[in-house]
Amino acid sequence: MEPDKRLDRAVFVFCNWLVFGLIGLGFTLEGSTRGDLIIGLIGIAGVVAGFVGHMVINQAYSTSFTMGEVALGLVLFALGSVVFILSWMIGALSLAGFQIGLTLLAVLVGGFFAYVVTRYGVGGAFKKFDVIGASGAGKRET
Amino acid sequence: MISGSMTWVLLFFLIYGGIVLFWARQASALNTQYFDFFTTGKSLAPWMSAVGVTGASISGWIVLGFPQSIATQGLGFGVLALAGIIIPLTGVLFFKIQWQIATRYHFNTQGQLFNGYFGGRSIGVVSALIAVLFAVGFAGLQLRAVGSVLAGLSENQSDLPVFVWAIAVLLACYVVIGGMRSIGYLSVIQTVLIAIAITGTGLFVLIESGGFVALNLHLAALAKEPESIARGYFQIAGVIQFTAGHGVEAPTGGQWTAVMISSTALVLLGIQASPMITQLVLSTRSSVGIAAGQTWVFAGVFGALIVFGVVAIGAFGLGGEQAVIPSLLLNLSVHSPWFTGAIMIGLIAAVQVVSGLSLLAAAHALICDIYVPFFHKGLPQSDQVLYGRICVVILLIIAALLATLSPVVLSALGALALPAALQLWPALIGLCWFQFISKQAVISGLMFGLFAVLVTDHTGIAILNFLGLDLPWGRWPWTIHSAGWGLFVNLLAVLVISAITQGRGHSKNASEIRQFVRKHAPVAPRSRGLKPAAWSAILAWFFLAVGPGVILGNQAFGAPAEGPEGWITGMPSIWAWIMMLWVLGVFLIWFLSYKMNLATASATEVVALERVTQIPIRDTKIQEPELIRLLWTVVIAASVITVVSWVFGS
Numbered sequence A: 001m002e003p004d005k006r007l008d009r010a011v012f013v014f015c016n017w018l019v020f021g022l023i024g025l026g027f028t029l030e031g032s033t034r035g036d037l038i039i040g041l042i043g044i045a046g047v048v049a050g051f052v053g054h055m056v057i058n059q060a061y062s063t064s065f066t067m068g069e070v071a072l073g074l075v076l077f078a079l080g081s082v083v084f085i086l087s088w089m090i091g092a093l094s095l096a097g098f099q100i101g102l103t104l105l106a107v108l109v110g111g112f113f114a115y116v117v118t119r120y121g122v123g124g125a126f127k128k129f130d131v132i133g134a135s136g137a138g139k140r141e142t
Numbered sequence B: 001m002i003s004g005s006m007t008w009v010l011l012f013f014l015i016y017g018g019i020v021l022f023w024a025r026q027a028s029a030l031n032t033q034y035f036d037f038f039t040t041g042k043s044l045a046p047w048m049s050a051v052g053v054t055g056a057s058i059s060g061w062i063v064l065g066f067p068q069s070i071a072t073q074g075l076g077f078g079v080l081a082l083a084g085i086i087i088p089l090t091g092v093l094f095f096k097i098q099w100q101i102a103t104r105y106h107f108n109t110q111g112q113l114f115n116g117y118f119g120g121r122s123i124g125v126v127s128a129l130i131a132v133l134f135a136v137g138f139a140g141l142q143l144r145a146v147g148s149v150l151a152g153l154s155e156n157q158s159d160l161p162v163f164v165w166a167i168a169v170l171l172a173c174y175v176v177i178g179g180m181r182s183i184g185y186l187s188v189i190q191t192v193l194i195a196i197a198i199t200g201t202g203l204f205v206l207i208e209s210g211g212f213v214a215l216n217l218h219l220a221a222l223a224k225e226p227e228s229i230a231r232g233y234f235q236i237a238g239v240i241q242f243t244a245g246h247g248v249e250a251p252t253g254g255q256w257t258a259v260m261i262s263s264t265a266l267v268l269l270g271i272q273a274s275p276m277i278t279q280l281v282l283s284t285r286s287s288v289g290i291a292a293g294q295t296w297v298f299a300g301v302f303g304a305l306i307v308f309g310v311v312a313i314g315a316f317g318l319g320g321e322q323a324v325i326p327s328l329l330l331n332l333s334v335h336s337p338w339f340t341g342a343i344m345i346g347l348i349a350a351v352q353v354v355s356g357l358s359l360l361a362a363a364h365a366l367i368c369d370i371y372v373p374f375f376h377k378g379l380p381q382s383d384q385v386l387y388g389r390i391c392v393v394i395l396l397i398i399a400a401l402l403a404t405l406s407p408v409v410l411s412a413l414g415a416l417a418l419p420a421a422l423q424l425w426p427a428l429i430g431l432c433w434f435q436f437i438s439k440q441a442v443i444s445g446l447m448f449g450l451f452a453v454l455v456t457d458h459t460g461i462a463i464l465n466f467l468g469l470d471l472p473w474g475r476w477p478w479t480i481h482s483a484g485w486g487l488f489v490n491l492l493a494v495l496v497i498s499a500i501t502q503g504r505g506h507s508k509n510a511s512e513i514r515q516f517v518r519k520h521a522p523v524a525p526r527s528r529g530l531k532p533a534a535w536s537a538i539l540a541w542f543f544l545a546v547g548p549g550v551i552l553g554n555q556a557f558g559a560p561a562e563g564p565e566g567w568i569t570g571m572p573s574i575w576a577w578i579m580m581l582w583v584l585g586v587f588l589i590w591f592l593s594y595k596m597n598l599a600t601a602s603a604t605e606v607v608a609l610e611r612v613t614q615i616p617i618r619d620t621k622i623q624e625p626e627l628i629r630l631l632w633t634v635v636i637a638a639s640v641i642t643v644v645s646w647v648f649g650s
Helices: A003-034 A037-060 A067-089 A095-129 A131-135 B004-030 B046-073 B075-105 B110-118 B122-154 B157-209 B212-223 B226-231 B258-271 B275-282 B289-316 B324-335 B337-375 B381-405 B407-422 B425-432 B439-455 B458-466 B482-500 B510-520 B531-545 B548-554 B573-595 B624-648
Strands: none
Touching: A003 A037, A003 A095, A003 B004, A003 B046, A003 B157, A003 B337, A037 A095, A067 A095, B004 B122, B004 B157, B004 B324, B004 B337, B046 B075, B046 B122, B046 B157, B046 B275, B046 B289, B046 B324, B046 B337, B075 B110, B075 B258, B075 B275, B075 B289, B075 B425, B075 B510, B075 B531, B075 B573, B110 B122, B110 B275, B110 B337, B110 B425, B110 B439, B110 B510, B122 B157, B122 B275, B122 B324, B122 B337, B122 B381, B122 B407, B122 B439, B157 B212, B157 B275, B157 B289, B157 B324, B157 B337, B157 B381, B212 B226, B212 B289, B258 B407, B258 B482, B258 B531, B258 B548, B275 B337, B289 B324, B289 B573, B324 B337, B337 B381, B337 B624, B381 B407, B407 B439, B407 B458, B407 B482, B425 B439, B425 B482, B439 B458, B439 B482, B531 B548, B531 B573, B548 B573
16 A cells, blocks of 8 residues: 555544544443443443444455554453453452453454454454464374 | 642643654655645645544634633524534635645645735735734634643643643644644544544533533523523624724623624634635645535534534533633543543644644745745755744744733734634635636735724724724724624725726736636536525525524524423524524535535546746845845834834823
């Protein structure tokens, strides 16, 4: 993609996450703090909307997620998971906070698999993670 | 000790600062030619320009200023929330043709457009000076406003200079690093933040007042109070009042007469006629985004946000004694500090979007329309960019100094910017639509118009008072805004002088430009039949929305003092009237943009003319005689003013 268009898309993606990410982060935090599941679910809906928006932008620019975006997403997911598990272990989470966190993780994992399967098909999605098959390490020597 | 909400504001500001600098760096990397700094090489994506124009047009003025004005002056001022329709009207009428002419003939500033069509350099100079007024007055005023909100949130007004300078430094960094490209990219992000701020504050108002019905019950109770009736909080105070103006004779029952509203609405028409917005439009690679931007982004989405959100915030503060936004944020910070931080960043973004653009436009105009043609011909582009950067910093320092040290002067300058920009309307009409308007007429109209603006507004009255001349009228006599007086005098001069100077009022390029416009922006055959309908729709909408017909809104949906029992829509009649006119207004903008093809992209591709190879001017140096002449003019003018004020002044 031309540098100009690449940057146009990047601004678009950024604005998408600025809106939905802020809704997601804010309402999830607010729901956990207040112990209100409904507010937390609004936040989760925000994250899902951001994900959908990102895919729409990808479609409009005929691209996929960039390596940087995937890396950032995975880092944020890992960070969120660690924070959630640690908070749960030290008992800093209310019941609603626990439910919100668990729902968020489940939605993210489910969303990720749904995306990969719809984009690459079941077989293709499996092949994306089939490190052994791809490297040939599992093949029998002849 | 920093409060919880201020910690969040600080955290968000640091993140926002990081984001801003990141995009400025990205933008800077794409600036391959020197002049990309000012114009992006006309490569800004149309959708970015559409969103950015919206954000810069709305700016902190509407986000911060409108709620406060509604809270102190009532829903009569709320009629101006139709800004979502009035502001884009200028863009619908002029943007497409301006872009086409600029692309074809390589014009980069509004001044060059005017000079190229009308000939001479004087209109360009006036345009550059108006750009400076925006950069210093309008932007400085907004810097102070957002600084005040931050100081209110920190509950320490002495912090105001710190906040103003922090915002100014960040602003200077991204404008100087990335120029127009970073302004373009960031304007999208900042516009999104504005939307978040309006939505968030509006939602909090609804939560705080217990819902929309409860908010209207509060308004109903207020409507029955004698004080609110006396101040005319819920109605328009007649069509016109022949008062001598503020400071001499106060209008009775509130200042918001129908004529006051219509003349103030003219101020809104000035925003998109200003050099700063033009600069953004001229930096765009295509005109395809104009219609969608003006219709759906501006009139549709942001029109709704203003009519619902901004008016709700103002109505919530109606009759209150504290400044509405700071007190709301202070309240919100108790419940949700992070939310307060996010909204605060939205307000900062609202100020930066307009400040950055106006600073760059002013610097560009000063260099290209004044310095290079008059004082330093043949200055290399690299030096022009360097001087442009220096100009940005100097203008910003002046604005920030005025914001922190001299708010009275700043507010006087800020109040002049929009009425002054409105005086460019006849020049734009001449450029885009009517060959009848001549150069002499435009220049005379501008001078007369700007003079009329000065003597009917605070600044001019104060200056003349300083010189010992006490005018018998105050600010905005006959409840007509200075913009209205200016435009009236301006148009009168333009019509008379154009009639006198027919056939000798254009540059040698003018007829070619006119032919080009006819070819590229023709009125489609099917649209010709719709012309009467278009004129009727515009006039009818203006009559009902901001003209004398607006007084129908006082009672149309129930008498103001009757309360919810008598209010058909469950809200004050004038608010319901505004909403109805907003819906009709979106239809009007859509009709003009798409059905009349005023803003849709031309079917014929605009091909830029080959640049005339200019012989490089060797041995370029500053033209000393011109500079000395300028210096003497300034010295003599200053001496005359000093003597006059000493002899006659108070």
